[in-house]
Every structure is written in C-alpha cells, then in structure tokens.
Amino acid sequence: MPAGFPDYYTALRPFRKLFETGLPLLTYHKVGPRPRGARLKGLYISPRLFARQMAELRENRFASASLDEVAKRAGDLQREIVITFDDGWRNVFEHALEPLAKNRLRAIHFLVADRLGRTNEWDLPAGEVQEPMMDAAQVRDWLAAGHEIGSHTLMHPVLTRLSRAAAREEISASKKKVEDLVGRPSAHFCYPYGDWNPQIRDLVVESGYRTACTTDFGVNSADVSLFELKRITARYPSRNWKSLREWLRPGRRSLASGP
Numbered sequence: 001m002p003a004g005f006p007d008y009y010t011a012l013r014p015f016r017k018l019f020e021t022g023l024p025l026l027t028y029h030k031v032g033p034r035p036r037g038a039r040l041k042g043l044y045i046s047p048r049l050f051a052r053q054m055a056e057l058r059e060n061r062f063a064s065a066s067l068d069e070v071a072k073r074a075g076d077l078q079r080e081i082v083i084t085f086d087d088g089w090r091n092v093f094e095h096a097l098e099p100l101a102k103n104r105l106r107a108i109h110f111l112v113a114d115r116l117g118r119t120n121e122w123d124l125p126a127g128e129v130q131e132p133m134m135d136a137a138q139v140r141d142w143l144a145a146g147h148e149i150g151s152h153t154l155m156h157p158v159l160t161r162l163s164r165a166a167a168r169e170e171i172s173a174s175k176k177k178v179e180d181l182v183g184r185p186s187a188h189f190c191y192p193y194g195d196w197n198p199q200i201r202d203l204v205v206e207s208g209y210r211t212a213c214t215t216d217f218g219v220n221s222a223d224v225s226l227f228e229l230k231r232i233t234a235r236y237p238s239r240n241w242k243s244l245r246e247w248l249r250p251g252r253r254s255l256a257s258g259p
Contacts, residue, residue: 007217007233009026009235010235010237011053022219022224023080023221024081025219025220025230025231026082026083026084026231027231027232027233028083028084028096029087030043031044031045031095032046032091038129039126039128045235047095051098051099053234054103055099055103058104058105063079064082064083064107066108067082067150067210068187070220070226070229071187082108083107083108084107085108085109085110087110087156088109088110088111089131090135091132093138097145100147106146107147108147108149108150109134110213111151112153112154113151113152113173113178113181114177115133115156116133116136119132119133122155122156149186150186151175151189152189152192154170158192158193159171160200171207172207172208175189175208175209187208188211188212189204189207194216201227209227211226212226212228214228216228217232
C-alpha cells in the first residue's frame with residue numbers, strides 16, 4: 001500500500017494525490033441499512049454516505065469510466081474513476097441507482113451468476129446474515145440505466161482452492177450464464193475474495209474476458225495488467241477495519257471460520 005493513505009475510502013480529500021497518479025477503481029458491496037447480526041459490517045455503506053461520496057466525485061469533476069473504456073485506453077484516462085460493486089446485492093439496485101443517475105455516474109456490478117434471484121448462500125456457513133440478490137429483471141433494469149455487469153463466478157468460491165477444471169467451470173460458465181441472461185457480451189471478471197494466482201488469471205484470459213479486478217490496494221498506471229486491476233474499498237469511517245481487511249485479503253487460512 002502506498003504510504004500516507006488511509007486503508008479505505010470514505011471521502012475524496014485524503015486520496016486526491018493518489019488519484020492523480022493513476023486510474024482509481026472503487027469497490028462497494030452493499031448499499032443500505034445494516035441488518036442486526038451482520039458480521040462483516042464494513043461491507044455495508046449507508047445510502048446517505050454513498051450519495052455523499054457520489055456527489056463529491058461529481059463536484060470535483062470526476063467522470064466515471066466503464067471497464068470497456070479501460071480495456072481500450074487504460075493509459076489515457078484523465079480525472080476518471082471506475083465504480084464497482086461485488087456480488088449482485090439487491091440493496092445496490094434499490095439504493096445506488098438514484099445517486100448514480102443524479103451525479104451522471106456509471107458503475108459495474110459483478111454478479112454471482114448462480115445466486116441471482118436467491119441469497120448469499122456462500123456467506124451463511126460463516127454465520128453471515130441472509131440477504132437477497134438481484135433477480136434477472138433487476139439486472140436488465142440495471143443495464144437499461146446505463147451501467148455494466150460482469151462475472152463474479154457461479155458460486156463465489158475461493159478459486160485457488162479448486163481443481164483447475166472446477167476453477168475453469170466457475171470462470172467460463174458464469175460468463176456464459178450472464179451473457180445468456182442479458183443477451184449481450186460480458187467481458188469483465190472479478191476474483192471472489194480477491195483470491196487469484198497466475199494460473200487462475202490465465203484461466204480468466206482463456207475464457208475470453210478483457211479485464212479482471214483484484215482487491216489489491218492502489219490505483220492503476222498505464223502499464224497495469226488488465227487482469228490484475230487494483231481497487232480501493234469504500235466504506236464508512238470506522239476503527240473496526242481489521243476484520244473486513246482480513247476477509248478481503250487473498251490467501252486467508254479459513255473463510256468458514258470468519259474474520
């Protein structure tokens with residue numbers, strides 16, 4: 001992590017200098033009230049704070065770039081930012097669309113393809129609360145509003161713990177499922193938990209994606225690998241960052257035991 005910057009994004013001011021050195025990608029998960037019993041509280045951001053962050057970006061003349069644009073001209077994006085959401089949560093559809101539209105910003109939502117219209121089954125063994133995911137109609141409405149979608153695998157596994165064949169299936173079959181759902185290409189991938197290695201990255205390339213997002217902290221320079229894009233997690237101000245950072249860190253010993 002570059003020295004002198006906070007671990008996570010809450011407001012623009014501490015990140016101005018860093019954002020001048022490359023293309024920033026912001027990572028969000030859930031936008032909405034945090035339910036009682038939620039273990040990973042940092043995955044939630046209130047609608048009010050999210051709206052404030054979007055307004056601040058617009059007021060400071062940041063435009064949102066799509067990952068399609070990043071793939072075409074990664075080294076030629078000035079004062080632009082990519083807004084990403086992981087998993088496909090319904091509360092993003094409910095609470096994020098209006099502030100994005102109000103501030104003329106676009107975003108991409110990485111979908112867990114086999115959980116659309118269902119819930120976060122991958123989280124439940126670790127004791128996380130159950131939350132609904134977007135359904136097919138909401139995904140289409142998200143696209144109609146001018147946003148992008150990408151793949152976050154079929155079931156949200158730790159890819160480096162799977163056999164090569166199983167990892168390939170999660171990566172390639174999720175791409176096809178998302179494309180069949182919306183009737184258009186899906187060219188962008190996000191590694192669940194930020195967990196990847198060169199072998200997993202090569203499977204993503206082999207499956208026909210054009211970009212892939214990690215959870216590695218930082219901004220992206222002109223020479224960045226499009227399959228190793230860095231991101232910065234956005235969340236509310238808190239002293240309890242340690243558990244979320246551990247959850248997002250590649251190579252954790254045990255996901256089932258939680259942070």
